[in-house]
Amino acid sequence: MGLFDMIRGEFIDIIEWLDDSRDTIAWRFPRHDNEIKMGAKLIVREGQLAVFVNEGRIADVFAPGTYTLTTQNLPVLSTLQGWKYGFNSPFKAEVYFFNTRQFTDLKWGTQNPIIVRDPEFGMVRLRAFGGFALRVVDPPLLLQELVGTDPQFRxxxxxxxxxxxIVSHLAPALANSGMSVLDMAANQQALGDRLAQALSAEFASIGVAIPRFIIENISLPPEVEAALDKRAQMGIVGNLDQYTKFQAATAMERAADNPDGAMGSGMGIGMGMAMGQQMAAAFQPGAQQSAAPAGPPPLPQEQWYLAVNGQQQGPFPTAALHSHVANGTLTPDTLVWKNGMAQWTPARQVPELAPFFTPQGPPPLPPQ
Known part of the structure; x- marks a missing residue:
């Protein structure tokens, strides 16, 4: 403090604080040698409280109003001092002003994910952020615990x-809420109110309260959010069979507008429809049960291929070869092939087909 401020301080009889900031919680009134004259005016405005400190000890607390500082207004201070000289000496004391309005521009956030057990998704990691309001409710306690001798506490x-x-209380609050992650968004205000009460009880030991706690967002890891987006898309699509047909129709329209890519588009349409039908069948209730056979599958039959006029025909089951023998398609010289044969072979050389070319008739009569 300069010489001019020291001289001016000897004549100032008004003790007040006009706060020109938005973040000052406590402010100490500056006086030369901490001398406050008898009869000085103390002005405490709405949203403020004033604390008198004498020789390191809290003497009195003043609520909003205007006071004339005399021994009648400072009984505690007069008791501490002894006041043996007619109370004409200046007070050797400090005055701290406390801002009791709400500080609403405070933010919070989880630096690391919080692991909770979700009733629907199991173990998940959550991040959250938001804001909160702070209010001084016990200035002497705050002075003792945090402010100390700080001339301006922000x-x-x-x-x-x-x-x-706050973060240390957030994890058990989310874990004990019993809510699914999908329901937390609809209950963020209720969670915030619950946390405000718990935090106010916690911070009462330092003289402050949390009148308002806001949860702006609760988020999941990116890969879990991507899975939820896929799940939401499936729910929006609904009938996969109808959606597949719609996609195929759209692709056909695009192929008509692009003749050069018609072949590729046609293959894509076919593959897409086949995959879509399989997916639709898989997601329909009872699909697996209906796909299960009611009995054993039919026995496998040999499949034959015939070379007719230089063209491959078949496959034909063995039982169907009789009709080909009858219409002349299958003769002893017709080349045939089935799975397991090394090459095409004339039918007369295949033991399985010999009965087709053996004349059938009654056996010879027994001798008389």
Whole structure:
């Protein structure tokens, strides 16, 4: 303090605080040698409280109003001092003004994910962020616990400490809520109110309260959010069979507009429809039950291929070869092939087909 301020301080009889900031919690009134004259005016405005400190000890607390500082207004201070000289000496004391309005521009957030057990998804990691309001409710206690001799105590000096304690309460609050992650968005206000009460009880030991706690967002890891987006898309699509047909029709329209890519588009349409039908069948209730056979499958039959006029025909089951023998398609010289044969072979050389070319008739009569 300069010489001019020291001289001016000897004549100032008004003690007040006009706060020109938005983040000052406590402010110490500057006086030369901490001398406050008898009869000085103390003005405490709405949203403020004033604390008198004498020789390191809290003497009195003043609510909003205007006071004339005399021994009648400072009984505690007069008791501490003894006041043996007619109370004509200046007070050797300090005055701290406390801002009791709400500080609403404070933010919080989880630096690391919080692991909770979700009733629907199991173990999940959550991140969250938001804001909160701070209010001084017990200035003497705050002075003792945090402010100390700081001439100007700002929110930035206590914000990090509060954020750490907030996050420590957030994890059990989310874990004990019993809500699914999908339901937390609809209950963020209720969760915030619950946390505000718990945090106010926690911070009562330092003289502050949390009148308002806001949860702006609760988020999941990106890969889990991507899976939820896929699940939501499936729910929106609904009937996969109808959706597949719609997609195929759209692709056909695009193919008509692009003749050069018609072949590729046609193959894509076919593959897409086949995959879509399989998916639709898989997601329909009872699809697996209906696909299960009612009995054993039919016995496998040999399949034959015939070479007729230089063209491959078939496959034909063995039982169907009789009709080909009858219409002349299958003769002893017709080349045939089935799975397991090394090459095409004339039918007369295949033992399985010999009965087709052996004349059938009654056996010879027995001798008389």
């Amino acid at each position: 929110t930035e000096e206590v914000a990090e400490h509060l954020r750490q304690r």
